[in-house]
Amino acid sequence: MLPDIKSQTAEELRIKFQSWSQSAYRVDQLLEWLYVHRVADWEAMTNLPKTLRDQLRTSFSLYSLELVRKQGSQDETQKFLWRLTDHSLIESVLIPASPALYGEASDRHTLCVSTQVGCAYGCSFCASGLEGLERNLRVEEIVDQVLGVERWHQRQGSKLPVEGGKLEEVEPATWNAQLGSKQRLISNLVIMGMGEPLANYTSLLKALTILNARWGGGIGARKITISTSGLVPQIRKLADEQLQFRLAISLHGATDETRNKIMPVNRKYPLSELTAACEYYQQKKGRMITFEYILIAGVNDGLDQIGPLARLAKRLNAKVNLIPYNKVEGLRWERPAEEAQERFLRALERQKVSATLRREKGHDIDAACGQLRLKTERELGEAAKALIE
Numbered sequence: 306m307l308p309d310i311k312s313q314t315a316e317e318l319r320i321k322f323q324s325w326s327q328s329a330y331r332v333d334q335l336l337e338w339l340y341v342h343r344v345a346d347w348e349a350m351t352n353l354p355k356t357l358r359d360q361l362r363t364s365f366s367l368y369s370l371e372l373v374r375k376q377g378s379q380d381e382t383q384k385f386l387w388r389l390t391d392h393s394l395i396e397s398v399l400i401p402a403s404p405a406l407y408g409e410a411s412d413r414h415t416l417c418v419s420t421q422v423g424c425a426y427g428c429s430f431c432a433s434g435l436e437g438l439e440r441n442l443r444v445e446e447i448v449d450q451v452l453g454v455e456r457w458h459q460r461q462g463s464k465l466p467v468e469g470g471k472l473e474e475v476e477p478a479t480w481n482a483q484l485g486s487k488q489r490l491i492s493n494l495v496i497m498g499m500g501e502p503l504a505n506y507t508s509l510l511k512a513l514t515i516l517n518a519r520w521g522g523g524i525g526a527r528k529i530t531i532s533t534s535g536l537v538p539q540i541r542k543l544a545d546e547q548l549q550f551r552l553a554i555s556l557h558g559a560t561d562e563t564r565n566k567i568m569p570v571n572r573k574y575p576l577s578e579l580t581a582a583c584e585y586y587q588q589k590k591g592r593m594i595t596f597e598y599i600l601i602a603g604v605n606d607g608l609d610q611i612g613p614l615a616r617l618a619k620r621l622n623a624k625v626n627l628i629p630y631n632k633v634e635g636l637r638w639e640r641p642a643e644e645a646q647e648r649f650l651r652a653l654e655r656q657k658v659s660a661t662l663r664r665e666k667g668h669d670i671d672a673a674c675g676q677l678r679l680k681t682e683r684e685l686g687e688a689a690k691a692l693i694e
């Protein structure tokens with residue numbers, strides 16, 4: 306199997322081009338085709354000589370995700386289901402501008418990115434973990450989620466934000482000229498789609514290096530949030546990396562007792578170890594940590610969680626994102642009533658904890674991570690069964 310061109314850094318490509326006796330500016334031209342024009346075909350790279358295009362074709366693959374299904378909800382959250390070359394399915398979710406979500410007020414669109422096919426961590430409320438881990442995503446499969454969503458919008462000639470955050474109709478033909486690598490449709494990434502991101506550490510870090518680089522995605526490291534269910538050694542390793550990513554912890558319970566019930570990872574890395582690793586991250590990065598807290602009726606939405614959650618949040622100077630549970634077909638967990646959600650939020654605020662309640666965008670489109678994949682696989686399974694019968 307050839308390495309993919311979107312798994313290569315500019316430095317790696319420069320070395321390769323040098324060995325081919327190609328000028329350095331050819332690398333810049335190639336990168337512009339990949340990350341500004343987002344082309345999916347060597348032949349489209351018209352300013353590269355044919356001999357070089359042929360050399361590239363025989364040395365690298367040029368991979369693009371295949372879109373098999375797209376759902377968009379009324380509030381414009383859009384879910385993309387991609388098929389990989391081995392027919393596995395993964396999801397990415399495009400979330401419209403929401404200053405309170407992960408970044409600053411200038412946020413345009415946030416893309417929630419997957420890092421694995423399935424997940425080995427088996428959180429009991431989660432659709433992604435239901436059928437275990439199939440495999441890690443490769444670098445290009447992570448990178449192309451951003452490019453693939455932008456390509457889709459490019460083809461639609463959709464409403465895109467331009468300077469100053471104002472929305473304007475942009476014709477497809479002028480889209481690329483307006484949105485270079487510094488002005489992308491996607492301004493923020495949250496790495497909390499399917500899979501445990503830090504379990505695919507090496508590929509994730511390389512993909513994020515490419516998506517962050519000025520020659521690549523151009524998305525600032527501070528606009529990239531990596532979420533983990535609590536892999537302590539990898540949190541410490543991430544703290545020692547140069548790039549200043551934001552860290553989010555999928556907490557979903559403020560005591561070991563509650564976390565143990567729904568997140569098997571907590572038995573390996575209990576809260577004391579997780580907290581110490583988060584403190585180390587903060588010391589090294591000086592950055593605020595976010596706690597993701599999915600509110601599940603009768604499991605972690607009781608007011609008994611408020612005291613321990615407030616203590617943890619204050620100790621780590623963490624912000625708490627409360628997310629009402631999205632029902633997953635086949636699982637018994639339920640979303641708490643709105644009243645209970647608001648009560649939980651107010652109780653946290655009374656403890657002087659910075660908290661937001663996500664009045665969930667995407668509630669109506671199988672928004673729970675892994676849901677669309679699961680639904681599509683089940684439908685495909687039914688269709689195959691019907692053909693056999």
Ligand code: SF4
Binds near residue numbers: 432434674
């Ligand atoms: S919540 Fe995250 S870590 Fe847990 S099973 Fe789902 S994808 Fe895996």
